[in-house]
Amino acid sequence: MNTVDLHTLTGAYALGALSDHEAAEFARHLAQCSACAQEVREFQETAARLALGVAEVPPAHLRTRVMAALSEVRQLPPIQREAAVVPLRRRLRHRMPYLAAAACLVGAAVAGGLAVNAQHDADLQRDRTTRAEQRAAELSALLAAPDATFHTTALKGGGSGTVVASARQGRTAFVYHGLPKLPHSRVYQLWYSHHGSMVPAGLVEAGSTSGATLLTGAPRGADGIGVTAEPQGGSSRPTTAPLALLPV
Structure with missing residues (x-):
């Protein structure tokens, strides 16, 4: 080596x-x-x-x-593991x-x-x-997708987020760190932006300040991913200005 x-x-x-x-x-x-x-x-x-x-x-x-x-629990036999060699x-x-x-x-x-x-x-x-x-x-x-793209930005109010998207897989994820905790009546919501029109794309787990969330739906036709703070359970359309809007 x-x-x-x-x-x-x-x-x-x-x-x-x-x-x-x-x-x-x-x-x-x-x-x-x-x-x-x-x-x-x-x-x-x-x-x-x-x-x-x-x-x-x-x-x-x-x-x-x-x-x-x-x-009352029966002991399980040892699990046989096979070593896997992964090319780097x-x-x-x-x-x-x-x-x-x-x-x-x-x-x-x-x-x-x-x-x-x-x-x-x-x-x-x-x-x-x-x-x-x-x-x-x-x-x-x-x-790990070969065509995965990564866009990172800071959110208004604190924390940062990265949007990962793969056109080949038709999937998008939001990786976040250091998000400020919201009141129990509020939750972070994700959106697909289609030329300014926002489509709901899922919620960040309540109380989670760092982690990753897979967006619901496909990114096809979207030009950006928005993040807002919404009432518990989410909204059908944003009720506040986006905390961040990232390209996809």
Whole structure:
């Protein structure tokens, strides 16, 4: 592995996606390359912030129910995992922060599904985990699309957002960080802009200040993505001026 190859592994190293041999070789490279060391720190910080954005606090009674159910739960056999070798391309380097976001969402979703079967609570948790894993897989595929475009801006009032779009997949996502918390009666809403006419495209999860949301509908014909603060449940048309309007 040459030095040029090593420079492309910062994101994979930050996410723990390298083999033991590659990780050891890259760790030696980090000791001599301040640019890669800084990039790794930034990826790890981004991953941590996004993980916090989707984390859930378990209810206080969950531990008691789990302990009571342990005697009724059959132990599962070890899961056999096959190592996968993924080719690395230099063009992915500028997308690693967004791939890190997707990986965080996948990791948070899987972590949420590790609770023991505590009957009704466990069933609800499994449903939430399945939906979160599906959203994370769709987001990951969008971020890695060859024709994916990325547009970032600051929002009025605080925070930043990035619109990721793929014409080939017909999907759009809004990756956000540091959004100010809104009152319980308000929610962030996303819109497709068609030459000034706004079409609803989904809501940002209430109370979430950092994370990623897949927009509903296709971006075909849209020239921009708007973000507004709307009454709880969303609106059929914007009730306030956009906090941001990004090209798509």
